[in-house]
Amino acid sequence: MDTTSIWEGTSAEVGFPALSGEIEVDVVIIGGGITGITAAMLLSRAGKSVAVLEANHVGQGTTGYSTGNLYVTLADQLYHVRDKWGQETATAVAASRSETLDYLEGTVVEFNLPCRFDRRPHYIFPTHDSQVEKMQREYETLRDAGQPASLTREVPLPFPVDQALKIDRQAQFHPLIFVQSLAKSIASDRCRIFEDSKVVEIDDDQRVVRTAGGQVRAEKIILATHMPIGFHLVQTEVFPYREYGLALRLKGDSYPEGIFWTFEQPSHSIRSYEADGTKYLIVIGELHKTGQHDDLEDYYAKVEAYARSRFDVERVEFRWSAQHYRPADELPYIGRSSTTKDTYLATGFGTNGLIYGPLAAAIIADDICGRENRWADLYNSRRFTPAKSAKEFLKENANVAAQYAKDYLSRADVERLGEVPRGEGRMAELDGEMLAVYRDENGEWTVLSPVCTHLGCIVHWNGWEKSWDCPCHGSRFRTDGEVIEGPAIAALAKKAIRD
Ligand SMILES: Cc1cc2nc3c(=O)[nH]c(=O)nc-3n(C[C@H](O)[C@H](O)[C@H](O)COP(=O)(O)OP(=O)(O)OC[C@H]3O[C@@H](n4cnc5c(N)ncnc54)[C@H](O)[C@@H]3O)c2cc1C
Incomplete structure (x- = not known):
């Protein structure tokens, strides 16, 4: 893909x-x-x-x-910082981010960067009554932090949204x-x-x-x-997650202007972008821990279904996935x-x-x-900050420990190289040794050690992006074993081919 x-x-x-x-x-x-x-x-x-x-x-x-949105609040909402650290810290986080947003705008102007930086409103809306309280808490946290937040019933989306939190003077650009x-x-x-x-x-x-x-x-x-x-x-203390993005063309011209997020968890994010007279709708969503995806799920299809149920979609132009690292506190x-x-x-x-x-x-x-x-x-x-990070730290590191145990005990997908489908990767057990095997479209195999060179977890095949992903700390490797991203520096070790 x-x-x-x-x-x-x-x-x-x-x-x-x-x-x-x-x-x-x-x-x-x-x-x-x-x-x-x-x-x-x-x-x-x-x-x-x-x-x-x-x-x-x-x-x-x-x-x-990324999505190319610039905002003072946080994707997981600023009120969580207030709950954990207090309003003073939430105010400082918002002030530091607002100051940096202004600085980025100044940099764009000073260097005349053609990245289409525009100030835009940011809307975050509940998709269910149970999320209205979250909206109220986020509104109060931003208001008390001195940010230009308000509650509104006017949300410029082409599908019904009853109410939203609106934050003025946020921004969007072409990040690359x-x-x-x-x-x-x-x-x-x-x-x-x-x-x-x-x-x-x-x-x-x-x-x-x-x-x-x-x-x-x-x-x-x-x-x-x-x-x-x-x-x-x-x-x-930081935990790797992947998310999926699509850029779509719509049949009409209902490309919304602004940053749009939902309060549901995991959230969806919507924005538009225009390049050389062509407009795109960008939709991001479907979160999972790196290397811990469900093989039966098609995450892109779920983002597309979300977009199609709300917009008159003509076709998908781009699809991608990317990784972020969530902090413990x-x-x-x-x-x-x-x-x-x-x-x-x-x-x-x-x-x-x-x-x-x-x-x-x-x-x-x-x-x-x-x-x-x-x-x-x-x-x-x-x-x-053990008091503030303990919950996430214990949960996520227990998850890492469980991955070690599960993967070292788990069985191979195939017992012969010939069983690996073309264009796919599989775990194979050959002569008692577990191996990560990729077979290209021409039928050639690349055989690697599945042991992540960072801290020794077992990598998992990612069929959407054709990579080997480590479920522990998020290192990702190409089919030839080279590092794509994450903490690992060394490539996965190459192994001799034997069948
Ligand atoms: C789906 C998604 C949407 C997002 N949307 C937004 C958004 O709208 N707004 C927002 O604020 N944030 C967003 N983020 C987060 C944001 O994109 C990242 O936090 C930010 O881009 C990180 O920038 P960085 O420079 O630290 O890392 P990167 O952009 O990843 O840069 C790190 C660089 O280091 C290089 N590198 C790695 N290893 C080596 C090595 N060994 N030697 C040399 N170079 C190396 C890599 O090639 C890479 O180019 C989003 C994240 C995701 C996953």
Whole structure:
């Protein structure tokens, strides 16, 4: 299945060189998503020499697979932060995000980025009476946080919605063009950006990072890889989930203007986008833990059915899936790694990272430049909050432990390579050894160890995206074993073919 996102389908790659040879800079940033590129902008402006190492193409990680909405509240609702941390913290979260939204708008204007940034209202509506109380709580939390929230019965959707929470002056943009065009604007001798430069080794003590073609020595290292790569304590506090997105063409012209979410859980998200005179309706939904999908479910079909039941759909143009990491205590983790002095990380954004990413970039850049940042303590990556995180921490880590036990005891899908259907992957037990086997459309097999190179869980086949996904911490691997995303650095081990 083609899983090109609407953002990839409506933009052109920028084209930066791959790293070759050795260079030395003040700061090396691993990852060229919205977090990495905004960090590069802030640091190079502050006079630091910077190198960005991007494994693939700038912006084409989760940033280029998001919905492109910019909002002050949180996808899981701000009132959960209030319930856990109090109204003062909820107010601070909203203020830090509102400030970052304004900063992003200023960046778009300053660099004249052609990413179609527009201020839009944000509507969140109940789909059942049981959700009305949630709406009231979210409204009160935002109102008390000084945000422009109101309750309304006028919701500009082409299907009946009785009432909604409305938040004014939120925004939308093309997230991939934002990152690509910003990267192009800031690239210089002092801010060097490299693509096709996957980091395969990090020496924190020597502060050297290596790719297949070269290495960078730096004073500071920033892991802007969405989930920090390698081993970090924070990986037990953030939990990987995948969601599914569609961009559709409608028969009429009822493309709604604004950000639209439902209060149901898991929620649906709706927005429109226009590129070169063609309009699209974007619908996102159907959440599950990475690597723990139900093989019988067609998640895309469920999102499509949701869209068709509410809009006059002509056809589906793009379909994609992407991953986010939910934090244990509702807040992301931003700052220094707990194990090293000069390495920074930023993770646990949930589906709020188009603002949390640039906010993380600002917090980290300020720390590196010796400046105070008033939001640093709020999101401190080294915080220890057992009372606030225990419930999620225990639930999610019990789930990880259960995956270990289940997968090491589970049986193979097939006993002979020939039983693997073309274009599919299966777990095979051959000579007593469990193997992850992919058979391509031409009938050729790739045989891999199914043991995730991060912490040893057993990967699961993802037939929609043709990948091997780890159900524990969200590492994903291509059919040839190379890492796609997640904390793993090394590829799945190749095994000899035997039948
Ligand atoms: C379906 C979905 C919809 C979303 N919608 C929204 C939204 O509307 N609004 C919002 O605020 N948030 C949204 N989010 C969340 C948001 O997209 C992310 O939080 C944000 O894009 C993360 O940005 P990032 O730069 O930290 O990570 P990424 O964009 O993933 O960038 C990380 C980069 O690191 C690179 N990398 C990884 N490993 C290595 C390595 N070893 N060497 C070199 N490079 C490496 C990757 O290739 C990647 O390009 C959504 C998320 C999902 C899943």
